[in-house]
Amino acid sequence: MTQQSFFSETNEDERPYVKGELNRMIFHNESEHFSIASINVKETNESFEEKTLVIKGHFSPLEEGETYIFHGSFKDHKKFGKQYEVEMYNRVLPETKDGLILYLSSDLFHGIGKKTAERVVDTLGETAVTRILEDRDVLDQVPKLPNERADQLYEALKKHQGFEHVMIHLSQYGFGLKLSQKIYEAFKDQTLSIIEEDPYQLVFHVDGFGFHRADEMAQMQNLSYDHPTRIRAACLYVMQKSMSAGHVYLPTEECLLQVESLLNHGSGTAITFDQLSEQIIHLGEDKFLYIEDERLYLPSLYFAENGFRGHIERIMEEEVEVTHTQADLMKIIGDLEEEEAMSYGEDQFNAIEKALHSKLMILTGGPGTGKTTVIKGIIHTYAALNEETVNPEDYRGDKTFPFILAAPTGRAAKRMTESTGLPASTIHRLLGWDGHDSFERNRNNPLEGKLLIVDEFSMVDIWLANQLFRAVPNDMQVLLVGDEDQLPSVGPGQVLADLLASGQLPSSKLTEVYRQKEGSKIIQLAHEIKNDACTQASLQKEHDFNFIPAKEHQLADLVTSIVKKAMDKGIDAKDLQVLAPMYRTDVGIHKLNETIQQTVNPQKKQKRDLKHFEVTYRKGDKVIQLVNQPDDGVYNGDIGEVAAIFRAEENVDGVEQVVVDFDGKEVVYPKKELNSIMHAYCTSIHKSQGSEFSIVILPVVRSYRRMLRKNLLYTAITRSKQSLIICGDKDAFLEGVRATDTNTRYTRLKDKLQEQSAPEIEPEEEEEQLSPYDFM
Numbered sequence: 009m010t011q012q013s014f015f016s017e018t019n020e021d022e023r024p025y026v027k028g029e030l031n032r033m034i035f036h037n038e039s040e041h042f043s044i045a046s047i048n049v050k051e052t053n054e055s056f057e058e059k060t061l062v063i064k065g066h067f068s069p070l071e072e073g074e075t076y077i078f079h080g081s082f083k084d085h086k087k088f089g090k091q092y093e094v095e096m097y098n099r100v101l102p103e104t105k106d107g108l109i110l111y112l113s114s115d116l117f118h119g120i121g122k123k124t125a126e127r128v129v130d131t132l133g134e135t136a137v138t139r140i141l142e143d144r145d146v147l148d149q150v151p152k153l154p155n156e157r158a159d160q161l162y163e164a165l166k167k168h169q170g171f172e173h174v175m176i177h178l179s180q181y182g183f184g185l186k187l188s189q190k191i192y193e194a195f196k197d198q199t200l201s202i203i204e205e206d207p208y209q210l211v212f213h214v215d216g217f218g219f220h221r222a223d224e225m226a227q228m229q230n231l232s233y234d235h236p237t238r239i240r241a242a243c244l245y246v247m248q249k250s251m252s253a254g255h256v257y258l259p260t261e262e263c264l265l266q267v268e269s270l271l272n273h274g275s276g277t278a279i280t281f282d283q284l285s286e287q288i289i290h291l292g293e294d295k296f297l298y299i300e301d302e303r304l305y306l307p308s309l310y311f312a313e314n315g316f317r318g319h320i321e322r323i324m325e326e327e328v329e330v331t332h333t334q335a336d337l338m339k340i341i342g343d344l345e346e347e348e349a350m351s352y353g354e355d356q357f358n359a360i361e362k363a364l365h366s367k368l369m370i371l372t373g374g375p376g377t378g379k380t381t382v383i384k385g386i387i388h389t390y391a392a393l394n395e396e397t398v399n400p401e402d403y404r405g406d407k408t409f410p411f412i413l414a415a416p417t418g419r420a421a422k423r424m425t426e427s428t429g430l431p432a433s434t435i436h437r438l439l440g441w442d443g444h445d446s447f448e449r450n451r452n453n454p455l456e457g458k459l460l461i462v463d464e465f466s467m468v469d470i471w472l473a474n475q476l477f478r479a480v481p482n483d484m485q486v487l488l489v490g491d492e493d494q495l496p497s498v499g500p501g502q503v504l505a506d507l508l509a510s511g512q513l514p515s516s517k518l519t520e521v522y523r524q525k526e527g528s529k530i531i532q533l534a535h536e537i538k539n540d541a542c543t544q545a546s547l548q549k550e551h552d553f554n555f556i557p558a559k560e561h562q563l564a565d566l567v568t569s570i571v572k573k574a575m576d577k578g579i580d581a582k583d584l585q586v587l588a589p590m591y592r593t594d595v596g597i598h599k600l601n602e603t604i605q606q607t608v609n610p611q612k613k614q615k616r617d618l619k620h621f622e623v624t625y626r627k628g629d630k631v632i633q634l635v636n637q638p639d640d641g642v643y644n645g646d647i648g649e650v651a652a653i654f655r656a657e658e659n660v661d662g663v664e665q666v667v668v669d670f671d672g673k674e675v676v677y678p679k680k681e682l683n684s685i686m687h688a689y690c691t692s693i694h695k696s697q698g699s700e701f702s703i704v705i706l707p708v709v710r711s712y713r714r715m716l717r718k719n720l721l722y723t724a725i726t727r728s729k730q731s732l733i734i735c736g737d738k739d740a741f742l743e744g745v746r747a748t749d750t751n752t753r754y755t756r757l758k759d760k761l762q763e764q765s766a767p768e769i770e771p772e773e774e775e776e777q778l779s780p781y782d783f784m
């Protein structure tokens with residue numbers, strides 16, 4: 009919906025309208041920009057008698073006592089009766105000179121009395137408001153109006169009218185409401201002048217605004233191809249793209265080459281390396297980039313890498329005071345073994361001992377090597393040695409429970425709770441993330457506890473690692489647990505791999521596989537992949553493993569029929585997961601989701617559905633959350649089920665909605681926010697990190713070739729706990745497990761940890777360098 013003219017005074021045409029004064033705002037949803045209000049009707053060309061009317065639509069909160077003209081149509085709401093659905097509206101300027109004087113001397117304009125308002129209208133006429141908004145300096149003509157008052161009046165008018173004005177103009181560029189709001193937030197009342205003069209500013213100040221879009225806008229304004237601001241925006245854009253590819257920095261040379269190719273593509277004017285270098289230096293001076301030797305960093309990554317390194321060194325500086333003897337330890341572990349009716353392997357025992365003696369330790373190992381068993385051993389031994397208990401109930405009042413357990417995803421945290429019997433949370437929740445750019449827990453308000461254990465640490469990127477470690481107090485012990493052979497984090501860096509490669513931290517690597525002893529072919533296959541020992545013979549059928557050969561054109565039907573059979577046997581959709589590496593091929597994730605949905609949750613007359621672009625959501629669909637939404641308690645990777653679909657007229661927000669049930673927690677998605685979820689009959693292997701499923705079905709075909717790598721396939725198969733069914737091409741699979749990831753990530757963490765001393769990073773600067781990308 010748009011607001012008509014900025015400040016039109018009359019109803020210019022004969023479209024249906026209702027003119028009314030705001031009686032009260034009934035409801036306003038800030039993010040949706042959706043409002044419901046009650047108005048006192050003053051005039052209308054619609055045929056109805058009522059003196060008050062409920063209106064609804066996408067408009068900002070209206071001002072009490074102000075008069076507006078609304079264009080739209082009547083809708084009968086089942087529950088709430090007749091309502092006016094607003095398509096366009098505009099504020100009605102007081103129509104007489106007296107009205108205008110009253111308006112300007114109202115409470116909206118602090119410090120402007122009746123006399124001053126009269127002088128403004130006498131001097132500037134009845135179009136005073138429009139004239140002032142166009143040019144603040146016209147107020148200088150008003151006699152006896154001090155500069156300060158004039159500024160106040162101008163600011164107040166802009167506040168009341170500016171937002172709407174800017175939004176209308178931005179809609180002309182084809183920007184949606186959300187993006188327009190983001191742009192307005194960045195530039196406020198300077199928005200229009202800034203983007204008309206230099207659209208590349210959008211790349212600098214509006215997160216996620218692409219270079220190509222700004223370039224198109226600039227071309228309409230005839231900005232030259234080698235304009236410095238164009239070159240700078242291209243540099244920044246290349247750096248942002250490199251961050252999305254997982255790099256923490258880019259070598260200057262590589263950045264220059266990429267920027268040159270971006271800028272010179274399709275243009276007649278060649279931009280030279282000298283021109284590029286000059287602008288990179290300016291970007292550095294303006295702190296849009298950090299230049300460290302021959303490396304370029306985005307500020308938030310520069311501070312994250314240096315900050316994390318600094319915190320590691322800070323925590324490692326203090327030593328653990330060991331008050332127990334080896335005999336004490338042996339006794340406690342012996343008792344524990346008796347209680348659990350098992351005995352720890354030598355490397356497991358050593359890992360427990362080392363963790364207890366280390367300020368910060370890394371525990372690694374493949375599946376089934378006993379990482380969880382060791383975590384439990386460490387917790388119990390720590391408690392026994394330090395006169396603590398493992399029962400949170402014993403810690404009420406002032407006493408703080410000594411153990412903090414966390415993981416990067418909700419599902420991994422849930423598994424930690426299940427395996428240890430202790431409370432565990434996501435790292436975001438532990439740190440009190442506000443959903444935007446701040447964390448409750450930081451250096452000034454650190455975590456409380458004695459031993460922090462973080463599982464699935466391979467998934468933690470450099471930003472989150474830094475945020476987490478900022479909140480670790482000097483006297484806390486930390487245990488990081490992960491499988492180094494899994495995929496690196498989705499976000500930038502390869503923190504676990506770098507920490508291990510630096511050799512600066514105590515670490516324990518578990519190699520003996522215990523679950524294999526229980527006869528698991530899945531674990532055996534995982535270790536064969538890890539040790540480069542996977543052959544045709546490894547793919548023989550076993551009680552928990554099968555490789556079903558299939559051609560590409562048979563794949564979707566084959567996968568679907570396996571899913572259907574499993575569900576017919578009563579297996580819960582959540583215990584069963586199809587994993588694939590690519591979204592957009594004929595056998596990609598989207599296609600598989602569509603085919604599986606058609607079979608397991610087909611269209612039915614009595615079943616509600618809602619179409620969103622190419623996808624149709626139906627009650628009962630399995631869906632996955634794609635972004636972190638801490639306010640709703642749902643996080644990237646959470647899996648839920650569509651519980652209900654509501655039509656616009658059935659809810660107070662007046663928009664179509666999908667309600668998703670995440671293990672008993674219901675989250676409502678207005679149609680516009682359906683991008684936050686997708687079908688989850690099949691999900692990406694990357695998204696499955698940190699999750700485990702009873703049954704995994706893994707299609708592997710030649711058309712996935714580009715993605716098939718050892719760590720990807722290893723991650724996929726280690727997600728399955730009871731059964732693994734691979735479908736497709738055995739040769740493609742074997743080639744995939746032999747291919748190592750050659751796309752090394754640019755990170756300096758390992759080298760920095762090996763350097764002697766950390767440079768001081770200005771704390772204030774570090775505080776500021778959070779970007780909305782931080783939590784991709």
Ligand SMILES: Nc1ncnc2c1ncn2[C@@H]1O[C@H](COP(=O)(O)OP(=O)(O)OP(=O)(O)O)[C@@H](O)[C@H]1O
Pocket residue numbers: 350351352353356373374375376377378379380381382522523
């Ligand atoms: N020393 C041991 N003696 C006997 N069984 C053991 C021993 N250590 C671990 N196990 C058993 O091996 C299995 C795997 O152990 P655990 O779950 O601790 O491994 P993990 O490394 O956490 O595995 P994953 O990463 O796959 O979850 C469990 O059933 C566990 O009870």
